[in-house]
Amino acid sequence: MDRLQPPLPTRLTDLLGIDYPIVQGGMVWAAGSSLVAAVSAAGGLGLLGSGSMYPDVLREEIRRVKAATDRPFGVNVSLRRDDSPTLLQIVLEEGVPVISCSLGNPNIYVEKMKARGIKTLHVVTNTKHAAKAEQAGVDALIAVGIEAGGHPGPDELALTTLIPQLHDATSLPVVAAGGIVDGRGLAAALALGADGVQIGTRFIATTEASVHPSYKEMLVQAGPTDSVLIARNVELVRVLKNDFAARIAKAQADGASATELHELLREGRPKLTMYEGDVQNGQVQAGQGVGMIRDILPTAELIQRMITQYRQSRSAMPG
Amino acid sequence: MDRLQPPLPTRLTDLLGIDYPIVQGGMVWAAGSSLVAAVSAAGGLGLLGSGSMYPDVLREEIRRVKAATDRPFGVNVSLRRDDSPTLLQIVLEEGVPVISCSLGNPNIYVEKMKARGIKTLHVVTNTKHAAKAEQAGVDALIAVGIEAGGHPGPDELALTTLIPQLHDATSLPVVAAGGIVDGRGLAAALALGADGVQIGTRFIATTEASVHPSYKEMLVQAGPTDSVLIARNVELVRVLKNDFAARIAKAQADGASATELHELLREGRPKLTMYEGDVQNGQVQAGQGVGMIRDILPTAELIQRMITQYRQSRSAMPG
Numbered sequence: 001m002d003r004l005q006p007p008l009p010t011r012l013t014d015l016l017g018i019d020y021p022i023v024q025g026g027m028v029w030a031a032g033s034s035l036v037a038a039v040s041a042a043g044g045l046g047l048l049g050s051g052s053m054y055p056d057v058l059r060e061e062i063r064r065v066k067a068a069t070d071r072p073f074g075v076n077v078s079l080r081r082d083d084s085p086t087l088l089q090i091v092l093e094e095g096v097p098v099i100s101c102s103l104g105n106p107n108i109y110v111e112k113m114k115a116r117g118i119k120t121l122h123v124v125t126n127t128k129h130a131a132k133a134e135q136a137g138v139d140a141l142i143a144v145g146i147e148a149g150g151h152p153g154p155d156e157l158a159l160t161t162l163i164p165q166l167h168d169a170t171s172l173p174v175v176a177a178g179g180i181v182d183g184r185g186l187a188a189a190l191a192l193g194a195d196g197v198q199i200g201t202r203f204i205a206t207t208e209a210s211v212h213p214s215y216k217e218m219l220v221q222a223g224p225t226d227s228v229l230i231a232r233n234v235e236l237v238r239v240l241k242n243d244f245a246a247r248i249a250k251a252q253a254d255g256a257s258a259t260e261l262h263e264l265l266r267e268g269r270p271k272l273t274m275y276e277g278d279v280q281n282g283q284v285q286a287g288q289g290v291g292m293i294r295d296i297l298p299t300a301e302l303i304q305r306m307i308t309q310y311r312q313s314r315s316a317m318p319g
Numbered sequence: 320m321d322r323l324q325p326p327l328p329t330r331l332t333d334l335l336g337i338d339y340p341i342v343q344g345g346m347v348w349a350a351g352s353s354l355v356a357a358v359s360a361a362g363g364l365g366l367l368g369s370g371s372m373y374p375d376v377l378r379e380e381i382r383r384v385k386a387a388t389d390r391p392f393g394v395n396v397s398l399r400r401d402d403s404p405t406l407l408q409i410v411l412e413e414g415v416p417v418i419s420c421s422l423g424n425p426n427i428y429v430e431k432m433k434a435r436g437i438k439t440l441h442v443v444t445n446t447k448h449a450a451k452a453e454q455a456g457v458d459a460l461i462a463v464g465i466e467a468g469g470h471p472g473p474d475e476l477a478l479t480t481l482i483p484q485l486h487d488a489t490s491l492p493v494v495a496a497g498g499i500v501d502g503r504g505l506a507a508a509l510a511l512g513a514d515g516v517q518i519g520t521r522f523i524a525t526t527e528a529s530v531h532p533s534y535k536e537m538l539v540q541a542g543p544t545d546s547v548l549i550a551r552n553v554e555l556v557r558v559l560k561n562d563f564a565a566r567i568a569k570a571q572a573d574g575a576s577a578t579e580l581h582e583l584l585r586e587g588r589p590k591l592t593m594y595e596g597d598v599q600n601g602q603v604q605a606g607q608g609v610g611m612i613r614d615i616l617p618t619a620e621l622i623q624r625m626i627t628q629y630r631q632s633r634s635a636m637p638g
Contacts, residue, residue: 126543127543159477160466164503164504178477188508188510191509191632192506
């Protein structure tokens with residue numbers, strides 16, 4: 001579709017060479033080459049979700065994105081994964097323009113990536129980790145708030161308090177992640193001092209996301225209070241209310257051990273919902289903004305809508 | 320002090336006849352006539368916290384505010400309190416310009432108040448209660464997010480998701496409450512569709528708040544992750560980490576019954592901290608933005624600083 005909205009420059013768009021300060025989160029199962037290429041071609045930054053990919057699949061997906069668009073894109077890697085060194089090596093070999101890493105020490109990868117001109121984004125949930133990441137030399141921070149779907153981290157800070165604190169604590173560009181589904185959320189994030197947003201759940205409800213249609217449909221149907229945190233003190237996950245979430249809540253109320261809960265969480269693995277379409281017995285990961293998702297859209301249209309709404313929100317703020 | 324900042328008009332300031340869209344929460348013990356008069360005189364809306372007042376004390380405090388300023392102010396009443404009908408009657412008799420009510424059915428008070436020209440604000444935490452309050456005829460909504468100190472309500476929605484959903488669900492002005500301590504938070508709230516903010520914790524760290532100096536000092540010292548939710552599933556309260564919070568967490572981990580937890584919560588009553596200054600054995604209520612509070616300021620200066628920062632934040636947002 002035509003890009004009616006002019007670019008929206010921030011420190012993040014300058015850093016990454018993109019038009020709009022919108023990063024698409026590297027969600028497992030959803031963020032394959034179709035979605036990533038679509039987001040990047042539409043002026044944002046797509047991130048491949050390596051979490052659901054074997055190394056050779058990741059390499060293939062990277063090549064597919066490159067074939068589909070010449071715009072910058074990236075890969076998200078969880079450093080907690082055993083084979084993360086292999087994944088990092090693939091990112092280096094393939095010359096992926098951007099890497100985003102979570103759950104680990106940035107010193108492991110930053111220097112190597114920067115030596116090849118790869119931009120580094122590091123996921124943080126508090127100012128302490130932000131200071132460490134800055135010291136390690138990362139290019140920008142992805143700040144995950146309690147609103148985020150999936151694993152929002154243990155600090156439980158909402159974006160309203162996390163973003164301004166990070167802005168005060170570091171000089172790096174900050175990308176706000178969690179619960180943001182539209183241009184109002186983007187405007188709020190920039191008002192708080194962020195330089196962009198990372199959006200996950202909203203990009204799953206797009207024509208290009210590679211998940212089962214039942215999952216997309218459940219996101220559209222979900223109401224304002226349907227996203228809940230489960231497994232607190234064990235492995236905090238934000239999901240939609242369903243049979244699986246109720247089962248975890250009951251097990252916790254009945255005093256299940258951490259081991260038993262980890263076992264249950266494995267059984268309710270995201271794949272069951274996202275790939276196989278079982279929206280009752282699987283983990284339906286979704287952020288707190290899910291109640292505002294009302295349609296499944298082509299990615300390019302969604303991004304144009306967000307930027308249009310950003311500009312409307314900003315203009316409506318009294319001077 | 321001089322008001323250097325021109326008024327910041329929104330639907331809320333029009334409704335209430337105030338200069339800046341800042342409501343000071345009616346916090347127990349802190350929000351007495353000194354603070355309320357100072358906030359209203361400085362262009363915001365002060366709310367007396369009737370929660371820590373006997374009826375005759377409330378009447379006296381109302382009269383003190385009237386004697387100190389001719390600007391609009393209000394009273395916050397918890398409808399859950401047994402003697403709330405008496406408090407409502409006092410508000411009517413004294414012709415207080417604004418009332419804010421929480422934890423109850425708005426039909427109980429709205430018609431009577433509006434008949435006397437009293438503006439009605441009703442506290443909500445989700446779109447369902449907002450729809451009921453709108454139907455009852457309230458003038459505006461106070462939307463409390465999970466970031467809020469004290470009792471943020473059971474829905475656990477962050478302001479980033481609560482505010483735009485309320486904006487879509489009702490036509491009433493919405494006041495965002497929770498975690499906001501400065502002009503960046505005000506800018507974010509307005510970007511999300513709110514018409515103003517209610518600020519609690521930040522107004523406790525002022526020269527005019529009527530609490531023990533040790534409580535104010537603890538707010539200034541608190542770090543980014545020192546505000547926590549305790550007593551989940553029993554009586555959710557947001558407080559600062561201290562001996563009391565640790566005691567509640569331990570009791571819950573040890574499987575204490577709801578009755579036992581309620582008993583403990585009563586022992587750790589806010590008065591012990593706020594009035595008597597025991598910051599370890601009392602409930603130190605504080606919102607999630609507490610880590611950004613770095614000084615105890617005169618109220619008028621604080622409000623000017625917030626409006627200045629709001630305008631800076633808005634201007635820094637790319638067009």
